[in-house]
Amino acid sequence: MSINFTKPETFVIDSHAHMLSQYYKDIGSVVQAAADVKVKAMVIPAVNLATCQEAIDVANLSTNLFAAIGHHPHEANEYDARSEDRLYELAKSPKVVAIGETGLDFYYNLSTKDEQIRAFTSQLGIAKELNKPVIVHCRDAFDEIFDIITKVGHKLGVFHCFTGEPSMLEKIDELGFYISFSGIVTFPKSSQIQETARLMKIDKLLVETDCPYLTPVPYRGKPNEPKYILHTLAKIASLRNLSVDEMAEITSSNTIRLFSLPL
Numbered sequence: 001m002s003i004n005f006t007k008p009e010t011f012v013i014d015s016h017a018h019m020l021s022q023y024y025k026d027i028g029s030v031v032q033a034a035a036d037v038k039v040k041a042m043v044i045p046a047v048n049l050a051t052c053q054e055a056i057d058v059a060n061l062s063t064n065l066f067a068a069i070g071h072h073p074h075e076a077n078e079y080d081a082r083s084e085d086r087l088y089e090l091a092k093s094p095k096v097v098a099i100g101e102t103g104l105d106f107y108y109n110l111s112t113k114d115e116q117i118r119a120f121t122s123q124l125g126i127a128k129e130l131n132k133p134v135i136v137h138c139r140d141a142f143d144e145i146f147d148i149i150t151k152v153g154h155k156l157g158v159f160h161c162f163t164g165e166p167s168m169l170e171k172i173d174e175l176g177f178y179i180s181f182s183g184i185v186t187f188p189k190s191s192q193i194q195e196t197a198r199l200m201k202i203d204k205l206l207v208e209t210d211c212p213y214l215t216p217v218p219y220r221g222k223p224n225e226p227k228y229i230l231h232t233l234a235k236i237a238s239l240r241n242l243s244v245d246e247m248a249e250i251t252s253s254n255t256i257r258l259f260s261l262p263l
């Protein structure tokens with residue numbers, strides 16, 4: 001099943017791809033396979049402090065790869081004052097375009113709520129001070145995240161891998177945040193998420209793989225790769241009654257704007 005663009009200049013950006021050696025043996029070939037189907041650029045988020053330097057190193061392989069540095073809420077219990085220093089230090093790299101992923105996950109609660117809130121608030125403060133967007137992981141913690149962002153006053157970022165319902169859109173608009181959809185939007189049971197993608201402000205809409213997880217239909221069961229993002233893009237294009245070229249153009253320019261990508 002192939003998805004073809006009609007305009008030669010069309011390209012797609014994967015706004016959230018974990019291109020790290022713990023998931024991929026040959027990152028260069030995965031990046032090339034994506035480029036072959038016009039997935040031209042990617043933002044590569046670290047998953048914790050230990051992988052921040054690697055995300056930057058991978059981003060340094062190409063002018064079209066960028067890094068986000070942060071510490072996932074699952075491991076928030078390991079986040080301390082030294083972590084803050086380390087993030088400030090790493091953020092000096094010109095390849096770092098965002099802080100994240102960070103956020104709150106009150107579904108798994110792999111760290112306590114207090115630990116997660118402390119680590120998230122700290123990273124949001126760093127993003128504010130550096131004037132960089134924040135990549136937010138939100139699971140069963142939307143109201144808490146909304147309150148913390150409002151309190152810190154850093155209204156620049158994206159809810160990544162969004163699985164929320166249309167009723168949340170008003171508050172997200174109030175924050176001015178972007179929303180990024182993963183392959184979940186292609187799943188048959190995702191009617192609420194599809195409705196959100198259909199109704200939200202189109203100038204805030206991004207697409208991502210969140211690879212190696214969440215492979216879109218029709219490749220569910222296989223490890224995910226940035227090249228499969230075209231299926232997520234095509235699904236949202238059909239929900240919005242747009243062509244895949246139009247949807248690619250809109251999501252790419254939104255991603256470039258949010259992360260100030262030099263593309």
Ligand SMILES: [Zn+2]
Nearest residue numbers: 016045101210
């Ligand atoms: Zn992720």
